Amino acid sequence: MQLFLTQILNGLQLSMLVFLLAVGLTLIFGLMNILNLAHGAFFTLGAYCGVAIAAATGSYWSALVMGPVLPFVVGFALQLLVLQPLAERGRSTHLDLALLTFGLLFATAGAVEWLYGSAFHAIPTPALLSGHVSLLGLSYPAYRLFIIGIGLAVAVGLNFIFDRTLIGATLRAGVDDRAMVTALGVNINVLFAVVFGLGAALAGLAGVVAAPLMSVYSQMGIAIVVETFVVVVVGGLGNLKGSFYASLIVGMTDAMSQAYLPEVEMFAVYALLIGVMIVRPQGLFGRVGRVA
Amino acid sequence: MLEVKDLHAYYGDSHVLQGVSLEVGASECVALLGRNGAGKSTTLKSIVGLIPSRRGKVVFKNRQLDRLPTHRVARAGIAYVPEDRGIFPTVTVDEHLGIALKAARGRSSRRTADYVYQLFPRLAERRRNLGGQLSGGEQQMLAIGRALVSGPDLLILDEPSEGLAPVIIDSLAEVLNAIKSEGTPILLVEQNYHLATYLAHRVYVLSQGLIRFSGTTSALIADETVRRTYLSV
Ligand SMILES: Nc1ncnc2c1ncn2[C@@H]1O[C@H](COP(=O)(O)OP(=O)(O)OP(=O)(O)O)[C@@H](O)[C@H]1O
Ligand SMILES: [Mg+2]
Numbered sequence: 001m002q003l004f005l006t007q008i009l010n011g012l013q014l015s016m017l018v019f020l021l022a023v024g025l026t027l028i029f030g031l032m033n034i035l036n037l038a039h040g041a042f043f044t045l046g047a048y049c050g051v052a053i054a055a056a057t058g059s060y061w062s063a064l065v066m067g068p069v070l071p072f073v074v075g076f077a078l079q080l081l082v083l084q085p086l087a088e089r090g091r092s093t094h095l096d097l098a099l100l101t102f103g104l105l106f107a108t109a110g111a112v113e114w115l116y117g118s119a120f121h122a123i124p125t126p127a128l129l130s131g132h133v134s135l136l137g138l139s140y141p142a143y144r145l146f147i148i149g150i151g152l153a154v155a156v157g158l159n160f161i162f163d164r165t166l167i168g169a170t171l172r173a174g175v176d177d178r179a180m181v182t183a184l185g186v187n188i189n190v191l192f193a194v195v196f197g198l199g200a201a202l203a204g205l206a207g208v209v210a211a212p213l214m215s216v217y218s219q220m221g222i223a224i225v226v227e228t229f230v231v232v233v234v235g236g237l238g239n240l241k242g243s244f245y246a247s248l249i250v251g252m253t254d255a256m257s258q259a260y261l262p263e264v265e266m267f268a269v270y271a272l273l274i275g276v277m278i279v280r281p282q283g284l285f286g287r288v289g290r291v292a
Numbered sequence: 293m294l295e296v297k298d299l300h301a302y303y304g305d306s307h308v309l310q311g312v313s314l315e316v317g318a319s320e321c322v323a324l325l326g327r328n329g330a331g332k333s334t335t336l337k338s339i340v341g342l343i344p345s346r347r348g349k350v351v352f353k354n355r356q357l358d359r360l361p362t363h364r365v366a367r368a369g370i371a372y373v374p375e376d377r378g379i380f381p382t383v384t385v386d387e388h389l390g391i392a393l394k395a396a397r398g399r400s401s402r403r404t405a406d407y408v409y410q411l412f413p414r415l416a417e418r419r420r421n422l423g424g425q426l427s428g429g430e431q432q433m434l435a436i437g438r439a440l441v442s443g444p445d446l447l448i449l450d451e452p453s454e455g456l457a458p459v460i461i462d463s464l465a466e467v468l469n470a471i472k473s474e475g476t477p478i479l480l481v482e483q484n485y486h487l488a489t490y491l492a493h494r495v496y497v498l499s500q501g502l503i504r505f506s507g508t509t510s511a512l513i514a515d516e517t518v519r520r521t522y523l524s525v
Binding site for chain 1: 374
């Protein structure tokens with residue numbers, strides 16, 4: 001029972017981390033129709049920015065706030081200056097853009113390795129959250145609960161923006177009929193670049209948040225991009241709520257198989273992906289007809 | 293007001309508009325008529341910049357628009373209602389108007405959502421409904437209301453009567469007539485000959501990408517050859 005509860009919490013924590021990555025990816029796909037394989041690079045970028053800022057200021061909290069800034073700027077510029085113009089000219093296919101972003105993912109890993117070497121880094125857990133909290137008869141690390149809290153807060157915040165604000169309405173409209181949104185006088189390219197930047201910033205935030213738990217190394221973004229893609233596909237491409245539920249499913253699958261069926265741990269998430277692709281290719285939470 | 297000169301448009305290799313020229317004056321309602329596939333919608337899309345491969349001159353209020361992206365054309369004061377109405381299924385009626393109002397925030401002539409709800413009281417009852425939940429007539433009202441809320445200097449309508457019941461077309465005709473009387477210039481594409489001749493001061497007839505007739509509405513009504521050859525009415 002103790003193990004089960006611990007694994008539920010671990011699963012939740014992993015889910016929220018994956019959600020921070022997947023939500024940007026799914027929005028970018030749903031809005032801009034770009035399969036952004038470089039998304040993992042923003043995770044790496046955020047983590048290394050966090051490491052550098054934490055080392056310079058000695059403060060985890062400055063790293064948390066400032067770590068996502070560079071990913072935002074790079075993401076915004078990448079979309080506005082590179083991906084958008086290529087997609088607009090109509091000569092670049094899905095595959096071209098996927099290959100380009102795939103190249104960027106590896107180029108980032110290479111650049112980071114060139115700058116920082118291939119050693120492992122970490123950000124120390126902030127003193128405030130380094131203890132344990134007793135919860136349901138367990139003693140559980142406070143920092144992991146903090147990650148769960150951040151993930152939930154981001155989910156609630158994004159959901160509010162998407163469902164209840166005019167910016168959210170404009171984004172929904174952009175998914176429905178992009179040309180019509182421009183015909184109303186909206187410069188949708190800039191709006192989309194901001195969303196791309198925010199998605200990158202959330203991936204960067206995930207990188208900082210993960211740094212006290214996982215190792216920070218040059219290939220970290222490549223490792224996590226696959227799991228993130230499983231979430232996006234299971235949740236339905238472009239589906240915000242779907243990506244939240246799918247994150248829970250993927251995180252729990254991973255945590256539970258780790259505890260109870262360690263020999264299939266590597267495989268469980270992929271089995272889930274294959275199963276979903278066969279039964280519901282539009283994703284468990286996707287609408288039929290939104291398969292791109 | 294609007295001057296289109298020698299407009300060409302292509303879909304891949306097919307040369308759909310082969311030099312269309314037309315004008316819409318201040319406070320004028322101009323109809324563009326022609327059979328299915330004549331190139332009417334393509335002309336409107338080319339004016340607002342939704343056709344990537346186009347060539348020719350589009351001048352509006354002394355500004356050249358033909359190189360501008362669509363959102364800049366809209367900000368220049370041209371409101372466009374497409375053939376499929378362009379209603380967003382996942383966006384509420386209120387939000388449709390909100391998006392259009394926000395995009396038009398620089399315009400002094402912009403109106404309010406209440407203006408649209410007074411024009412179409414039916415929409416006021418549906419203001420919290422999603423676009424996808426509206427009937428065809430309600431969608432058309434919303435598409436026109438959304439276009440008007442910016443206080444446009446030119447209203448471009450592509451077959452507003454398409455797919456609507458006769459009673460709804462009648463009330464639509466009255467609303468469009470009122471908009472026309474207020475002095476908003478209108479460029480109207482219509483398959484409904486009666487609606488078009490009821491509203492328009494002048495008419496262009498398009499066939500296979502070329503203007504075949506241009507003149508006043510009464511001149512068209514008098515010209516049986518043109519009507520038979522290009523419009524089958
Ligand atoms: N997206 C497209 N790709 C290729 N050809 C197209 C496309 N849209 C229209 N066409 C072709 O261009 C020509 C002009 O089409 P357009 O839609 O402008 O005609 P229209 O006068 O608006 O007709 P309708 O009365 O049916 O709306 C037609 O032959 C049509 O088949
Ligand atoms: Mg048409």
